[in-house]
Amino acid sequence: MLHSIIVPVYNSAVILPALLTAIDEQRKLHDWDLELILIDDGSKDNSFEVIEKLSSQYSYIRGIKLSRNFGHQAAVRTAMEHVSGDYIAIIDDDMQDPPSLLPMFFTYLDRGYDVAYGVRRKRKENFFKVFSYNLFYRFLQKISSVHIPLDSGDFCVMKQRVVKNMLQLEERNPFLRGIRAWVGFKQIGVEYERQARAIGESGYTFRKLIKIAMDGIFAFSSLPIKIISLIGFAGLSFSIAYSMYIMWIYFTRGIQSQGFLTLVLLILFFSSLILICLGIIGEYVIKIYDETRARPYSIIEKSINLSIPKK
Numbered sequence: 001m002l003h004s005i006i007v008p009v010y011n012s013a014v015i016l017p018a019l020l021t022a023i024d025e026q027r028k029l030h031d032w033d034l035e036l037i038l039i040d041d042g043s044k045d046n047s048f049e050v051i052e053k054l055s056s057q058y059s060y061i062r063g064i065k066l067s068r069n070f071g072h073q074a075a076v077r078t079a080m081e082h083v084s085g086d087y088i089a090i091i092d093d094d095m096q097d098p099p100s101l102l103p104m105f106f107t108y109l110d111r112g113y114d115v116a117y118g119v120r121r122k123r124k125e126n127f128f129k130v131f132s133y134n135l136f137y138r139f140l141q142k143i144s145s146v147h148i149p150l151d152s153g154d155f156c157v158m159k160q161r162v163v164k165n166m167l168q169l170e171e172r173n174p175f176l177r178g179i180r181a182w183v184g185f186k187q188i189g190v191e192y193e194r195q196a197r198a199i200g201e202s203g204y205t206f207r208k209l210i211k212i213a214m215d216g217i218f219a220f221s222s223l224p225i226k227i228i229s230l231i232g233f234a235g236l237s238f239s240i241a242y243s244m245y246i247m248w249i250y251f252t253r254g255i256q257s258q259g260f261l262t263l264v265l266l267i268l269f270f271s272s273l274i275l276i277c278l279g280i281i282g283e284y285v286i287k288i289y290d291e292t293r294a295r296p297y298s299i300i301e302k303s304i305n306l307s308i309p310k311k
Helices: 016-030 047-057 072-080 099-110 127-143 160-167 176-183 206-220 223-253 260-293
Strands: 002-009 033-040 061-066 087-090 115-123 152-159 187-194 300-304
Touching: 002 016, 002 047, 002 072, 002 099, 016 033, 016 047, 016 099, 033 047, 033 072, 047 061, 047 300, 061 072, 072 152, 072 160, 072 176, 087 099, 087 160, 099 115, 099 152, 099 187, 115 176, 152 160, 152 176, 160 176
Parallel strands: 002 033, 002 087, 033 061, 115 187
Antiparallel strands: 061 300, 087 152, 115 152
16 A cells, blocks of 8 residues: 655755654654655755755655745645555644654544544644634634634645545635545544644745635635625615614704714725725635636646656
């Protein structure tokens, strides 16, 4: 049985040798027939040179270098197109999801599960980041049209048929943990304690985290667009009620509404709501535009020990 491991790489030249040592230790210990796909997502350091060097030491390495930084999700999605294993794992390159956990995760596939995904019991990261992650996952679960498990990331192991079905969803901005939940099959969450990053800094900038969050929200929920309708009805109700109030004080007390400040405040309030609503609509329009352009998820610049089919 062939085991495949996908590792997206970004500015991780320093930590890659340690990662390979940890993976190879598990390979030897459990006698895996292994395929390791290291996909360099446009690193600014010499990560791909390190991958080339490591591939001469470990024959099971398959290397992919993307032409630029397309993002974590696109990189993993690209690597998924080239795996051939019966069991497929996705782990990050920073060893926060230790390779030593993989054998335990693979046992769930032996027991009949199609997917075993990691559920982070504890994060060894700063308070703001932990709080933001917790808030996002809970918000997404509440508004999503499918059940996306709390505190689960991309760290998981899957059977080949799950990956094949995930690849049928040709979304230009893939949110993989949402797609994984959407395709279904028999899945189980496995709790583990997420480690602190061993070396270097995370490639996930605040901007990239926001993009992934937006991809997840707008790809798996129609609630934002429904909120616009609710705001519209609320605004209409308020306008009718306020108009009736003005008419009431005019006919019962003979008081004419001076209303200049009120008018200004109402214009500012509803103008702001209109801009917010247009922004929400714009996000959906952008997603539709991305899909209709049908651009590739990524562009492969070069590869190691990998046959890239011509399109």
